[in-house]
Amino acid sequence: MPRGHEEADRQQDADRGSDQDVIAEALRLLAELDNTPLTHMTPLFYQHGFEELRMITGDLLRVLGHDPGE
Incomplete structure (x- = not known):
């Protein structure tokens, strides 16, 4: 991999925060989804929720040492 890609990967990892930040964000997202009232569960809600969960x-x-791009 060219050197420029390694630097971009390091910057991207720094932008994501620490492992604990990622775990806290996952927990926050799940709680937010769980606490959504039925009246707000529209197709847009599911589309946005899917993208958030995918990311x-x-x-x-x-964090677990796997490359999701492989």
């Missing part, structure tokens, strides 16, 4: 799952996999 946090990728971050959690990274």
Whole structure:
């Protein structure tokens, strides 16, 4: 991998926060989804929720040492 990619990866990891930050964000997201009233569970809610869960799952996999891009 060219050197520029390694630097970009380090910056991206720094932007995601620490492992504890990622775990805390996952817990916050799950609590937020669990506490959503039925009247707010629209197709847009599910679309947005899916994207949020997809991103946090990728971050959690990274924390566990797996590359979600593979």
